[in-house]
Each structure stands twice: as structure tokens, then as C-alpha cells.
Amino acid sequence: MAVNETASATENMPTSRRRRRRRRWLIALAVVVVVVVWGVIVGVMTLSAYHHDRKGLAVLEEVKANLSPGTLTSAASIHLLDQAQAEFSSAQSELSSPLFAPIAVVPVIGRQYRAVKALSSAAGTVSAVGSSFVSQVQGLLDQPHGAGPERVASLRRLGVLSLSAEHQLAQVNTGPSQQLVGPLASKYNEFVTQLYDARLRLTKSAAVSAVVANILQGPQTYLVLAANNAEMRAGSGTFLEAGTASTADGSLTLGGLQPSGNTTLPAGVVEATGQLEHNWGWLNPGLDLRNLGTTPQFDVSAPLAARIWTASTGQQIDGVLALDVVGLRQMLVASGPVVANGQVVDAANVEQFLFHDQYVGVTDNSTGADERVDALGSLASAVLRQLQSQNSDLRSLANALSSAVTGRHLMVWSKNPVAESAWTVSGVAGTLAPRSVDVSLINIAGNKLDQFVPIDVAVSHRTQGSGTAVTMTIKVSNQTPPGEPQYVAGPFLGSPLAYGDYGGALAVNVPGSATHISMSGLGPLAVRGGEGPTWVLAAPVSLDPGTAVTGVVRFTEPGVHGTMEVVPSARVPPEQWRAGGRTFEDTAPTTIAW
Numbered sequence: 406m407a408v409n410e411t412a413s414a415t416e417n418m419p420t421s422r423r424r425r426r427r428r429r430w431l432i433a434l435a436v437v438v439v440v441v442v443w444g445v446i447v448g449v450m451t452l453s454a455y456h457h458d459r460k461g462l463a464v465l466e467e468v469k470a471n472l473s474p475g476t477l478t479s480a481a482s483i484h485l486l487d488q489a490q491a492e493f494s495s496a497q498s499e500l501s502s503p504l505f506a507p508i509a510v511v512p513v514i515g516r517q518y519r520a521v522k523a524l525s526s527a528a529g530t531v532s533a534v535g536s537s538f539v540s541q542v543q544g545l546l547d548q549p550h551g552a553g554p555e556r557v558a559s560l561r562r563l564g565v566l567s568l569s570a571e572h573q574l575a576q577v578n579t580g581p582s583q584q585l586v587g588p589l590a591s592k593y594n595e596f597v598t599q600l601y602d603a604r605l606r607l608t609k610s611a612a613v614s615a616v617v618a619n620i621l622q623g624p625q626t627y628l629v630l631a632a633n634n635a636e637m638r639a640g641s642g643t644f645l646e647a648g649t650a651s652t653a654d655g656s657l658t659l660g661g662l663q664p665s666g667n668t669t670l671p672a673g674v675v676e677a678t679g680q681l682e683h684n685w686g687w688l689n690p691g692l693d694l695r696n697l698g699t700t701p702q703f704d705v706s707a708p709l710a711a712r713i714w715t716a717s718t719g720q721q722i723d724g725v726l727a728l729d730v731v732g733l734r735q736m737l738v739a740s741g742p743v744v745a746n747g748q749v750v751d752a753a754n755v756e757q758f759l760f761h762d763q764y765v766g767v768t769d770n771s772t773g774a775d776e777r778v779d780a781l782g783s784l785a786s787a788v789l790r791q792l793q794s795q796n797s798d799l800r801s802l803a804n805a806l807s808s809a810v811t812g813r814h815l816m817v818w819s820k821n822p823v824a825e826s827a828w829t830v831s832g833v834a835g836t837l838a839p840r841s842v843d844v845s846l847i848n849i850a851g852n853k854l855d856q857f858v859p860i861d862v863a864v865s866h867r868t869q870g871s872g873t874a875v876t877m878t879i880k881v882s883n884q885t886p887p888g889e890p891q892y893v894a895g896p897f898l899g900s901p902l903a904y905g906d907y908g909g910a911l912a913v914n915v916p917g918s919a920t921h922i923s924m925s926g927l928g929p930l931a932v933r934g935g936e937g938p939t940w941v942l943a944a945p946v947s948l949d950p951g952t953a954v955t956g957v958v959r960f961t962e963p964g965v966h967g968t969m970e971v972v973p974s975a976r977v978p979p980e981q982w983r984a985g986g987r988t989f990e991d992t993a994p995t996t997i998a999w
Contacts, residue, residue, distance in 0.1 A: 487532075487536050494529050522580070523578055523579060523581070526578070527577045527579050527580070530573075530577050531574065531577060534570055534573045534574055535570075535603075537570075538566060538567075538569075538607075541566050542563065542566060545562055545563060545566070553654050553655040553656050554654055555655065556655040556656075557618045557621050557622050557654075557655040560614045560617055560618035560621070561614065561615070563611075564610070564612075564615045564618070565611075567607045567608070567610040567611035567614065568607070568611045570607050571604050571607035571608055571611070574600060574603060574604050574607070575604060577600060579597055579600070582597075608830075609827075609830045609831050612826070612827040612830060612831070613827050613828075613830075613831045615827070616819075616823070616824045619824070620819075620824070621652050621655045621656070621657065622653075622654070622655065623651070623652035623653040623654065624651065624652060624653045625651070625652045625723040625724070626650070626651050626720070626721070626722050626723055627649065627650045627722060627723060627724045627725065627726050627817075628647065628648075628649055628710060628711055628714050628724070628725045628726070629647065629649060629650050629659060629662065629726050629727075629728070629785075630644040630646075630647055630665075630694065630710060630725065630726070630728075631644065631646035631648075631662055631728060632645070632698075632727055632729035632730075632975075633645050633729065633730060633759065633853070634729050634730050634731060634760070634855065634856070634975060634976065634977045635730075635759075635760045635853035635855055635893070636848045636852070636853050636854075636855060637846055637848050637855040637974075637975075637976055638697070638699060638845070638847055638848070639698055639699055639700055639701040639843070639845035639847055639912055640698070640703070640813050640843065640845060640972060640973070640974060640975055641701075641703070641727060641729065641816070641835075641975050642729045642730070642855075642975065643698060643848065644665050644694045644695060644698060644727065645664070645665055645695065646662040646663065646664060647662060647663060647665045647667075647668065647694055647710075647714065648660045648661055648662040648663060649720065649722065650726065656793065657789065657793065659785060659789050661786070662785060662786075665693065665694040666693065666695065668694050668713055668714060668717040668718070669692060669693045669717075670692055670693070670713060670716055670717060671692075672689070672692065674691075674716050675691040675692075675709070675712045675713050677690045677691045677709060680700075680705075680934060680935055680936055680937070681699075681700060681709070683934055684699075684700070684932045684934050684936060684941060684943075685699040685700065685932065688849070690706075690709060691709065691712075691713065693713075694710055694713055697710055697713075699847060699912075700936055700941075701835070701837060701845060701914065701972055702835065702836060702837055702936065702937050703816040703818060703834060703835025704818055704825070704829075704834050705937070707724075707725035707727070707816075707835075708725075708818065708820070710725050711724075711725055711818075711820070723819065724817065724818055724820060724821070724824070725817070726817050726818075727815070727816045727817075727835075728809070728814070728815050729814045729815075729975060730756055730759045730760065730977070731756070731812065732809040732814030733755060733784070733785065733788065734756055735752075735805040735806075735808050735814065736788050736802075736805050736809070737751055737752040737755055737788060738752045738801060738805050739802040739804075739805045740788050740791040740792045741791065743787035743788055743791055744787065745783040745784040745787050750784055756977065760853065760856050760977070761856075761890070761893065764853065764890040764892040765890050766890070767890065767891075810831070810833045811832070811992070812973045812992050813835060813972070813973045813974075813975040814975055815833065816833060817833050817834065818834060818835075836937070837937045837938055837939050838970065839916060839917045839918065839938040840968060840969045840970050841914060841938070841939050841969070841972050842877075842913075842914060842915055842916060842939075842969045842970065842971055842972065842997070843912075843913070843914040843939075843972040844862055844877075844879055844911075844912075844913050844974060844980060844991075845912045845913075845914075845974060846858065846860060846881060846909055846911055846912075846946065846976075847909050847910045847911075847912055847943070848907070848908075848909045849908055849909050849910060850895070850900070850902055850906070850907060850908035850909065851897065851900075852894060852895050852897070852902075853892065853893040853894075854883070854893065854894060854905065855976065855977070856977055857883065857884045857885040857886065858881060858882065858883055858885075858907055859882055859978055859980075859981070860879065860880070860881055860974075860976065860980045860981070861879070861880045861882075861980070861982075861983075862878070862879050862880075862981070862982045862983070863877070863983045863984070864876070864877050864878075864982065864983065864984035864985075864997055865878075865984075866999045868965050871963070871965070872963050872964060872965070873961065873962045873963075873964065873965055873966075873967060873999055874959065874960075874961050875915075875919075875959070875960055875961070875962055875999075876957065876958070876959050877913065877915075877957070877958040877959075878955060878956075878957050879911065879913070879955065879956045879957070879958065880953055880955045881911060881948065881953060881954050881955075881956070882948075882952075882953040883905065883907045883948035883949065883950050883951065883952055883953070884951070885905035885907070885950040887905075889904075889905070903949075904950075905949070906947070906948070906949055907947070907948040908945075908946070908947050910931055910932070910944065911927060911943060911944055911945075911946045912941055912942070912943035913941065913942050913943070913956075913958045914936055914939040914941045914972070915941075915958065915960050916939060916940075916960075916969050917935075917938045917939050918962060918963055919940055919960035919961065919962055920961050921959070921960060921961045922940055922942060922958070922959070922960040923942075923959050923960070924944055924956060924957070924958050925956070925959075926954070926955050926956045926957050927944035927945065927946060927954065927956040928944055928945055929944065929945075930943065930944050931943050931944055931945055940960075942958065944956065965999075966998075966999065967998070967999060968997065968998045968999075969996070969997050970994050970995065970996050970997070971991050971995045971996075971997065972994065973991045973992060973993060974991050976991075979991050979992050982995070984997045985997060985998065985999070
């Protein structure tokens with residue numbers, strides 16, 4: 406009955422009314438269709454922009470993973486940066502369509518859209534700035550680069566380019582940062598952090614370029630310490646040879662190196678002070694350059710070395726530079742083979758030559774020791790002369806310097822506060838940080854056995870109340886083979902050590918925030934105290950050939966989450982570390998997190 410009445414009412418409805426009703430229905434349907442089509446198109450464009458952004462980010466990650474000077478300034482890196490910029494530009498084109506206008510004004514969704522659009526645009530700008538910067542640096546490197554004033558001018562130009570790129574990055578708009586959804590907020594924070602890191606790198610580059618240019622412009626005099634990794638100290642080899650390098654008009658001249666023992670002073674002429682005296686005074690660091698390096702803080706050892714040198718020679722110096730055998734090997738990669746005292750030495754054989762071959766036939770009381778020093782000094786001078794006299798591959802040289810600095814094989818200190826600040830920010834100053842952790846085996850026997858004494862470090866942690874208990878298990882092994890030269894393995898006249906015996910101290914630096922610090926397994930502590938921003942513990946180690954010893958260091962860190970950074974030891978072979986399910990060598994600063 407009701408159905409029939411409805412049907413009858415519809416039939417009796419005026420035609421105009423029925424038309425209006427149909428029109429409203431058609432309009433509503435059209436609106437729905439338009440909204441659906443708009444939604445589909447916007448969805449497709451959003452998905453397309455998302456894929457472009459992902460491709461661009463993947464390319465930037467590839468560039469970031471190859472940040473060495475040589476690869477960063479290669480044509481391939483420029484191509485990758487251009488590729489990333491093209492991807493971000495495509496994403497920006499999609500997101501800038503007028504079709505997104507309705508979304509932009511929606512309070513919550515609109516903020517997310519504006520943030521994505523801004524980040525995409527910012528990433529494109531960063532890629533474009535990076536490509537332009539690398540292209541300009543590449544052009545600078547490809548120009549004729551003679552010695553002297555041209556080298557200074559190139560360094561100053563590099564500083565200008567770095568500051569210009571940093572200024573451009575400082576203007577990048579990263580968009581809204583508040584009230585973003587979780588994944589987007591995470592990406593935003595990651596991007597802003599990486600942008601800050603890029604700006605910091607450029608600032609460091611500008612500062613270091615200016616300082617190096619000023620030093621080369623001269624005139625300045627630097628004390629050069631040649632360190633041998635076969636006889637180790639903390640974070641460096643023993644400073645067995647020393648001499649001076651002078652700079653003027655863009656050129657660097659290295660004088661002949663001499664045995665560090667020539668600088669031995671009477672007690673009381675130069676004295677260590679502060680923490681160095683408190684911790685390591687028993688090794689008399691103020692008497693002899695060979696007694697330095699007991700602390701991994703080169704910014705502490707270097708000023709004392711300068712005082713010792715001046716007291717011994719009367720010569721005033723402007724700074725101190727330390728270079729070890731590994732650093733010299735890396736320089737030889739850039740310079741190519743050199744000839745020193747009739748010996749052809751290259752990157753492939755320099756370690757064998759300086760760690761072993763130069764000692765064959767040399768005893769602790771023979772005249773051959775003087776010949777060995779002459780060979781080492783001649784080798785260092787030959788490498789420097791070759792690097793300055795030829796049109797060297799500057800990318801190879803930059804890579805060599807970068808690797809040497811990263812592994813603490815090249816360290817520099819300056820008495821000029823501005824220069825020292827530049828060395829510090831660039832990582833070449835050999836400083837410690839509050840979160841530093843360092844394991845050093847300090848050779849106090851005078852032999853050259855560290856090349857046969859590997860170190861393995863295992864780090865574990867567990868939550869303990871509101872903090873974290875950290876355990877470092879350190880194994881030291883003496884693997885000295887038979888038949889080594891006496892100057893390498895002993896025994897020495899008047900020494901109680903037999904052939905291959907290792908005598909030293911195991912020193913461990915832990916973060917300055919650590920509490921309840923202890924060391925066990927090695928006997929009574931010889932050192933316990935503050936060392937710069939860290940704490941240090943040390944205990945004696947005595948190892949016959951074929952034996953090993955294990956020391957255990959425990960400490961507590963505040964909070965259940967944290968990090969610490971491993972300081973490279975500069976040992977050969979490198980220390981082997983295990984932490985957090987991964988294994989690594991301490992050839993570069995490495996972060997351990999919990």
C-alpha cells in the first residue's frame with residue numbers, strides 16, 4: 406500500500422520538480438566523481454613524488470657513504486649530486502601542482518603536506534649547492550698547481566668556496582618542524598641534522614684552508630716528530646727522530662731529522678705539570694722526547710715537546726707535527742716511490758723496511774744505529790721533496806692526508822690559538838673528548854715488538870638500576886717469532902728482558918661521566934686519575950713470547966642509553982674491537998652505542 410502511494414506521488418510530482426531533483430542528483434554525482442578523480446590524481450602524484458624523493462635520498466646516501474676527498478671531488482660524485490637534484494626537482498614539480506591547494510589549507514594534513522614539500526625543496530637545494538661546490542673544487546684541483554705562492558692562493562680559494570657553500574646552505578628553508586606525524590618528524594630531524602653536519606664540514610674546511618695557507622705563507626718553524634709504530638705509546642708511536650720544518654712563500658722545507666735522544670735534558674730543566682705529572686711523572690716525560698706520548702692527548706704532549714726542543718737547542722718553534730710510519734706510507738701512495746740512501750722505497754715496502762729491514766745487522770751498541778736514523782730522515786725528506794717538486798695528484802694527496810689524520814698517523818699542534826682551534830675541529834689535533842674511550846699498550850722496554858703484539862677488545866653492557874654497567878675485556882698477546890734482529894727483539898745490554906720479552910703498561914681511557922671504575926687481571930694499578938675530559942687507568946704488562954694476558958675494565962655510565970667513541974690507537978696491526986654485535990678495527994673513530 407505504502408509503495409503504491411509513493412509511486413503514485415512520484416508520478417503526480419510536477420515535471421519541473423522531477424528535473425530539479427535529477428539535476429541535484431547529477432551534480433552530487435559529478436562532485437563525487439570529481440573528488441574521486443582528484444583524489445586518484447593527487448594520490449598518484451603523491452606516490453610519484455614519494456618515489457622521486459626516495460631515489461634522491463638514496464643517491465645522497467651513496468654520496469655520503471663516499472666522503473673521502475678523492476671520491477667527493479670526482480666526476481662521479483658530481484653526476485650523483487646532479488641526479489639527486491633532478492629527482493628532488495621532479496618531486497617538487499609534482500607537489501607544487503595546484504591540485505594540492507585544497508590539502509594545503511587543511512589544519513593538520515596541510516602542515517604535513519607543507520613539511521614534505523619544504524623538505525623535498527630543501528633536499529634539492531642541498532644537492533644543487535653540493536654539485537656546484539664539488540664542481541668548483543674539481544676545477545680548482547685541475548688547474549696547474551705549482552709550488553710556492555700558487556699553493557697558498559689555491560688554499561685561500563678553497564676557503565672562499567667552502568664559506569660560500571656554507572652560506573647558501575644556511576639559507577635553506579626546512580619548513581615546519583612542529584606537530585609532524587612520527588615518521589615525518591623522524592625524517593625531518595634526520596635531514597636537519599645532516600644539513601647541520603654538512604655546514605659544519607664546510608666551516609671546518611674553510612678554517613683549515615685558511616690556517617694551512619697562513620702556515621705555508623710563513624715564515625714559521627714547526628718541530629717534526631717521527632714516530633715508529635713498532636715501539637708504541639698512547640695513540641702514537643714513540644717519537645724516535647726529531648727535526649724542524651720551515652715554511653716561506655708557500656714552500657715547506659724539512660731539515661735533517663736526528664735521534665730524539667740528542668735532546669735529553671738534565672732533571673728539572675723542563676718539568677711536566679698537572680695531570681701529566683700526576684699520572685705519568687714516574688716515566689719522566691720532561692727529560693726526553695722519547696718519554697712523551699704516555700697520554701693520547703697530543704695537545705698535551707706537543708707543547709711539552711716544544712719546551713724540550715727549545716731548552717735543548719735554543720730554537721723557538723711555532724708548532725709541532727707528528728708523523729708515523731703508516732702516515733708516511735699513505736704519503737708514498739700520493740708521491741710514488743722515492744730513493745733514500747740507495748734504497749727504493751714505496752707504499753708497498755715502507756712498513757717492512759722501517760719496522761724490520763733497517764734493523765737487520767744493527768745491535769744496541771753498533772754504529773749501524775746512526776745509519777738507520779739517517780735512512781729514516783732521508784726517506785721523510787725525499788717524500789716531501791717529491792710531493793712539492795712534481796704536479797702531484799692532489800686528490801690522492803688529499804686522500805692520503807685524510808686517512809693519516811683519521812687514524813692518528815698525522816697530528817698537529819700550534820701555539821697560535823686560532824690555528825690550534827682549526828686543528829681541533831678538523832680532527833688533526835689528537836685531542837680527547839668527554840665520550841672518548843681508548844686502549845693503549847705503552848712500550849717501556851725500548852724494543853720494537855709492538856708489531857707482534859695484537860690487542861683484542863670486547864665490549865659488553867647491561868642495565869644496572871638507572872645506569873649502564875660497561876665491561877671491556879682486553880686481551881694482549883705476544884706473538885714474536887724467532888730470528889728477529891736484536892734491535893727489534895733484544896736482548897739489550899743491561900736489560901733484564903730476554904729475547905722477545907715485552908714490557909709495558911696497558912692504559913685505558915674511559916668517558917669522563919663514568920663512575921665505579923676498576924681494572925683487574927693485570928696486577929696493581931700504576932696509574933689512576935683524570936686525563937683531560939676522561940679517566941685513565943693503567944697497569945703493568947709483562948709477556949714472554951707465545952703468552953697472553955687479559956685485563957678487564959669495568960665502569961658505570963649514567964642512563965640506560967648512551968654512546969662512547971673509540972679513539973684510534975695508531976697500532977700496527979690495528980686493535981680488533983667487538984661491540985654491539987659487530988667487529989671493527991680501530992683505524993678510525995668509531996661510535997659504540999647502548
